[in-house]
Amino acid sequence: GAVVSQHPSRVICKSGTSVKIECRSLDFQATTMFWYRQFPKQSLMLMATSNEGSKATYEQGVEKDKFLINHASLTLSTLTVTSAHPEDSSFYICSAREISGQGKYFGPGTRLTVL
Amino acid sequence: AQRVTQPEKLLSVFKGAPVELKCNYSYSGSPELFWYVQYSRQRLQLLLRHISRESIKGFTADLNKGETSFHLKKPFAQEEDSAMYYCALSVNTDKLIFGTGTRLQVFP
Numbered sequence: 001g002a003v004v005s006q007h008p009s010r011v012i013c014k015s016g017t018s019v020k021i022e023c024r025s026l027d028f029q030a031t032t033m034f035w036y037r038q039f040p041k042q043s044l045m046l047m048a049t050s051n052e053g054s055k056a057t058y059e060q061g062v063e064k065d066k067f068l069i070n071h072a073s074l075t076l077s078t079l080t081v082t083s084a085h086p087e088d089s090s091f092y093i094c095s096a097r098e099i100s101g102q103g104k105y106f107g108p109g110t111r112l113t114v115l
Numbered sequence: 116a117q118r119v120t121q122p123e124k125l126l127s128v129f130k131g132a133p134v135e136l137k138c139n140y141s142y143s144g145s146p147e148l149f150w151y152v153q154y155s156r157q158r159l160q161l162l163l164r165h166i167s168r169e170s171i172k173g174f175t176a177d178l179n180k181g182e183t184s185f186h187l188k189k190p191f192a193q194e195e196d197s198a199m200y201y202c203a204l205s206v207n208t209d210k211l212i213f214g215t216g217t218r219l220q221v222f223p
Contacts, residue, residue, distance in 0.1 A: 004158075032209060041124075043201065043213040044159075093159070097209070104211070106151075106159040 002028045004096050006107035013084055014115055020080045021110045023094030030096035033077040034104070035069060038091040050077050074099070084114040117142050119204050121214035128192050129222050136187040136217045138176075138202030147205040148185040150176055151213075154198045162187075162200070172196070192221045 003026040013019050023033055031052050036044040048064075050056040050071035058064045066088075068080040077096075081088055093109040118141040128134055140146055150162040163171045165178040165185060176187045185202060202214040 034209070034211070043215045044211075046210055046212070049209055095159075095211075104161070108158040 002026075002096075002098060002103060002105045004094065004105045004107040006092075006094055006110050008110060009108065010111040010113070012113045012115065015085055016083055018080055018082045019084055019112060020078055021092055021094075021112075023077045023079070023096065023107055025075045025096040025098070025105070028096075028098045028100075028105075029074040030077075031074060031099050032097045033071055034095045034097075035067075035077075035079050036093040036095070038093060038109075040091075044093060047079075081112065084112070086114045088112065089114045117204060117206055117212050119202050119212050119214035121200075121202055121217050123217045124215070125218045125220065127220040127222065130194055131191050134187075134189045134192045134196070134219065134221075136200050136202075136219065138185045138187065138214060140183050140185065140202075140204050142183075142204055142206065144206070146178070146180075146183075146185075148176075148178055149203045149205065149211070150174070150185075150187050151201045151203055152198050153201070159201070192219075194221045194223055197221045 005024045007022045033050050035047045038044045047062045048056045048058045050069045052071050056069035071077040095104045095106045097104045120139045148165045151159050152162045153159045174189045201216045204212045
């Protein structure tokens with residue numbers, strides 16, 4: 001089946017630094033990838049939708065200058081949390097939609113802790 | 116407003132008992148609904164979608180537009196069904212709106 005990977009699986013960084021999270025579709029091509037954020041014991045909240053070769057579409061309330069998304073190829077999207085602060089600590093999950101169908105496959109998530 | 120409500124945070128049953136995980140939605144358009152499951156230490160994965168009208172691992176879910184519900188049911192729960200279950204509403208094909216999830220615990 002279709003597999004989506006994320007790297008790193010967890011990261012700890014100091015306040016003020018930037019962190020990049022990668023999302024890859026391993027055995028299929030994805031024109032569209034989605035980035036979600038999940039706080040403890042809460043639901044997944046869509047942050048942005050990224051389409052290969054174009055600018056991401058951000059959900060209301062999500063700062064695009066803080067959460068930079070790049071979708072440079074059909075198998076890779078990156079989320080960069082710039083100038084991270086403790087309130088950015090969360091679980092970030094990506095999903096990818098394959099070109100051929102309606103299937104959306106989720107990555108295992110990345111736990112970000114900002115000290 | 117588009118919203119998905121899962122009123123139960125935790126549902127505990129014994130093996131062999133029937134299970135119903137509740138999901139209600141709010142959406143003015145034609146809804147497309149899904150159930151996702153997350154087993155311990157695993158990623159989120161699709162369990163079933165209402166369009167398919169299928170039964171997966173013994174689970175079924177019927178869309179009731181009158182009650183705006185999409186409850187997940189299984190007649191006889193198994194221990195391996197213990198997991199976190201999320202109901203989700205698809206908006207504009209791409210966007211998924213998730214409920215807060217219900218943790219199902221099936222005791223032996």
